[in-house]
Amino acid sequence: MLRSLVPHRRHRLMTAIVPIIALSSLLHSEAVAQDATPSKAEHGSLIRYALWSNPKGTFHPTLYFTDYDRAVIFSVYGRLYTLDEKQNPVPSLALSHEYSADERTLTLHLRKDVKWHDGQPFAAEDVAFTYGTQAHPDFPKDRPAFVKYLVGFEEYSAGESQVLDGIKVIDASTVSFTFKAPYAAAFAHFADRPVLARHIWEKVPIKNWVEAADTLRKPVGTGPYKFVEFVPDQYIKLIRNDDYFGGHPKTETIIFKISNTQTAQSELINGELDIAQISSWNDRDLQTFRDAGIRIVEEAGTSGQYLPFDTRDPKLSDRRVRQAIIHAINRQALVDRLLFGHGRTFNSNAHPDSPYYPSDLNIYPYNPAKAKALLADAGWSDSNGDGVLDKNGQKFTFTLHYPIGNRTRELSAPIIQQNLKAVGIEVALVSADFNTTLAILQDPKRRYDGVLMGGTFRPGQYDNNFWWERFNSEELTRYSEAFNSTVDPNKLKENVAGWLRGINDEAIRAWLYIPNEGYVLGPRVTNYRSHPYEPFGDIANWTVSK
């Protein structure tokens, strides 16, 4: 009940801000389920997929905000590139690309035979429109890094220029992007933001896009499924696009059923649902599924939980204090006890499976004695014997803010409180709804001690942006400038690794845990494939038995 009232809004809002790298390769993390029985020629005609919360109905590739909208958007709209299981770009609406000699201009050659769901032809103009409008002065959302790197972005977004020089339509099936410096993350942006239908959206003034409910709720795309209807709080119905450029989708109808974590278990067992995400790794819950013949597939997680520090705070501006706090938190116990071992710890602003993630990071093992020693070095001692550290007559108190809605995260707060108490830090817990808590981090004027937050790793997208932590370092900026001015993988690797080491050493946040993702598949499901960054990438090939 509570969970359905509080949607997990982890995707867009957080990730837009989260400086995270995970450039490629999540090895061994692909989820595949195929029946041992010989493949049947006849498939069932309906797959029901559980969503934990009502989508907002913002079925728009560059405006969407929640995971639930994303599920619909990625099934209805086509993308220039998708990602394979190693996070390499795979051409989709685009056929091929080429770089200019200075690597600043990226030219894409597009498919010529693609039609929108309403029968209109897909063309380069649609691509230019989709990414150009993200830089438009009236664009109603935060501008992504992608457009900020485009040539002419400043003039165009300020309204001083009518054209965005960085995007050029060369002919109906060729479009080019020119960046201020080589920009390797462009493909990740294409894989994250599908292409809009220009002939539909140019009729709505850009500043009114968010309010255009009629258009938002009737998405017209180029993807494997056509949108049929959205009945709020009940379901979203999609039907096969027979003209899909990627081949004939195997299953006729997809229903995204709005369910909740409490009832999904019995719905799956009773055959009222086919696919759902796992919400609890508790052995008893998993056993209930196994007993009912329901398969469980597990993948590496794509979102991390962490505790950013306000590095301007007089207590926390000392790096030793921040490092001490990480040493004091038993992060492995969070993974073992709250996630029942289905997750992992990490130690910098990237997924540990990223090829750029250095293997020699300080792993800050759980060590209260070391934490106390670091705090003593920083001048904190328990001079009056009350069990709480003090310095110059000030007690070491720490207010930990955390959002409600994510049960594991909520439960981690009292554990962290107890861990820090053991080294002499008195922690006060303050919980609030998600957006109130996020606002603490978002408001640069606001002071805080620590906030529990999470974010999704975006393959290939990185940003030297530490304003949650109010942190600035010339050394880190030098690295980031170096990796944002090349598409050479070796240079990229060297600089990204240096940057990640610097962040790890500065301990600007406590990196807590990355929960694994998992899906449960009902007995009817005969073919299901997904991988961590593409949960719906293979939806056209999902099948169920009759």
Next chain:
Amino acid sequence: MVGFSILLVLVALALAAPWIAPFAPDEVDLFAIEAPPGDGHLLGTDEIGRDVFSRLIYGGRVSVLVGVSAALVQILIGTTLGAIAGYRGGLSDALVMRLTEVIMCFPFYAIAITLAAIFGASVWNVILIIGALHWTGLARLVRAELLSLRERGFVLAARAMGVSPIKIIFNHLLRNAYGPILVYATLAVANSILAEAALSFLGLGVRQPQPSWGNMLSAAQSMRVLTYQWWLWIPPGAAIVLMVLAINFVGESLSRALSPRPGAPIRDLGPDANVNSQTRKERLWPTRFS
């Protein structure tokens, strides 16, 4: 008497929580997660290894605090408005009674959930919300009492002597109406405890990690807990039932004890002391208020 004893025990447990509870309510033991009762934990542990018995006792403090404070808020608002309406009559009466009726028309949980969502979930907000929505019954009760009392001779006499209205209300009117107010307040404590439990169950009352019976009960939202981990939800559920039952018993006994029996003297009636039995009968109040 049974009710009173149970109540006494529960309140004593809550008040003496720091001395009785074997563990601190937020003491986490990650190596004893969801442990069944026994083995050092009288009522087992919850999903992060906190001792259920200790949390239950500390949760009682929250329930008592919310119950009593919310009842006080109700008495404050209800008595004040009821007294104004009953004593002044006329336009004041009409205004207060219309307001009362408007608030009575609100479905309690729908409004309480909305208010809790707007103002945020915390102990004090729960107290204010329950207090602000539950005073209407008391206001009507006080008004009805005062309407009949104010026509009595001793009030007329006091008025004729120039005693100020405030003094008349406090010294002559409310003092004669304290019985029903007391009974109502007792039952209001029980109602407030129930309302707190319901709001906390929905996540809109007292928030974790602070324990309250309602938010402990919310563990039962999970099918797994409901089926396999009875020690997480039966104890807080039983505590709520016991507490509310006990208070209701006490309220009922109070109501019976305070009802004027034929022949019993009525206090402070001044020159009008020789009331006939007819008047006494009018002063009987129903033994139940809801």
